[in-house]
Amino acid sequence: MTTGAGAPQLTERGALFRVHAPDAHALWLCLFDPLAGETRLPMQREADGVWQLAAPGIGAGARYGLRADGPYDPPAGLWFDPDKLLLDPYATAIDRPFTYDPALAAPRGEAGDTAPLLPKGVVEAPRPHVAARSPLFTPGGLLYELHVRGFTMCHPEVAPAQRGTIAALGHPAVIAHLKALQVSAVELMPINAWIDERHLGPLGLTNYWGYNPVSWFAIDPRLAPGGMAELRDAVSALHDAGIGVILDMVYNHNGEGDCHGPTLSLRGLDPRGAFRHAADGSLINDTGTGNSIACNAPTMRALILASLRHFVQQAGVDGFRFDLGPALGRMDHGFDPRAPLLEEMRADPVLADRIMIAEPWDIGPGGYQLGQFPGGWLEWNDRYRDDMRRFWRGDAGMIGAVATRLAGSSDIFPNGRSRTVNFLAAHDGFTLADLTAYEERHNQANGEQNRDGHGENYSWNNGIEGASDDPAIRAARCRDAKALLATLFCSRGTIMLSAGDEFGRSQRGNNNAYAQDNAFSWIDWDGRSTELERYVFALAALRADETDLHGTDILTDDDVEWLDEAGNLLTVAQWEDPGRRRLVLRYRVSGLAICLNGASDPCRFRLPHGAADVAARTIVVSRPER
Incomplete structure (x- = not known):
């Protein structure tokens, strides 16, 4: 007999449903037909809190949900309410997107039947697995x-008709742009089905980013009307072009929120097992979203691992980026790089060779874990972001930090191999263009009195806040952007570019555009800076040709030498000089030299005699006009 929860399995007679709800007193499979309406079938409790039902006559395309009854005691972490229709956590498809309605969060006895408000799961016929291949x-x-x-x-x-969908990623024009950038892999922000936060509707806003998931299997129909087949085709088209696909996954919380949030799925089925609770029964909130998933509980580990395998086997994705990654390793005593989930991910035969990328921080105790993830993981390096911003802003005393970041961040990854993901800007924060045009965030459109988003961005405005028609200011901002981008492309390790930063995308100073599904966030292709775009295309080609630039071994004094602008080895006094703004990194074997001039005046760099092919292998990164 099949044990454990899982997606519906079609059989010769119908379909087998298995749901984990250990504290429930009763569970019903609810089938929905356009003519017959809802049919409720009682499920039978089996071992380990799993309820099971072999439903006859059910085939692919059937729409279904669940209802559970049991104790309703929210302070104790129990939310059972048979009036609330629930999505099967293992459902692989839904029939429409989620839409928030206050009734979804109403107390038991006050909501009425929520079935008309909730998407239904869709039973899918099994597809053959995508042929296994290395990332x-x-x-x-x-x-x-x-x-x-x-x-x-x-x-x-x-x-x-195709704009805004996953299918559009396979368009020849899109792929041509990615190829010109020498993109190794696209990292897709969340595509799993999500729901709006409850405060957005009254503000006339919706969740745009998608970091509020309800399902970890079903793709949101707004992004992929064709479901998994659409993702599979897009991945195939990108793979044919030599481009990998990384999915951004959100396992640290779900869209059911805090104690006032909606009951949609896990909260109505396994509320005490799915979420982390304090000793008094209240929800732990290490994510800032109202709840924290118990990622290392056995049933949640099984659910997370199954969803990861689902996207590898069904779409052939190359890997995953994990939002608020420390949640994956949180135990009762704090973050543990040997936590069961992290160990099982690396031992799983389907997942073992996939690319794993951590956003290595959350807001819980001990939540900043940069450099602490297991070997083989890549990690977003916010210290790279901040140090490079501060250097090009003109902050004093940055030359040592800049050298460390260029060389692979040995202070963070001390074992000789850099696992850094270097970036200057990401979805969360200023765009690269806004970094040089706004000293302060301008998030009024988010409806939170400009209190949301990062307060310290290490940004500058070149003399005037916001957009400017002054040619001199625009030229200065373009030079700043070029200097930042050139530094990124010359840095050791993996690098990340946020879409549109290669041609000056702006969000008009909004550094937290999570609720801006409009021109604030949509990329303006017609208005892009083709000058900056051509510059980044050239940087990408340069990096691709120079193997020194995309190595992952951390540079040591055996590999490179650090020079001043006159070609002399930097002295201790020069390293410690807070006013030093110039630096040369030269590879000993190849002779490649990277010359940084962060000063306000031009500089002619001199290299020692005898450097190999100096003229052809020297990169000058400078902000002043020369």
């Missing part, structure tokens, strides 16, 4: 973070 992406390459909807909503060459 196309390898560390040291270029990750390109993009939002599926915003990336092509305004793309002039993509057909209007």
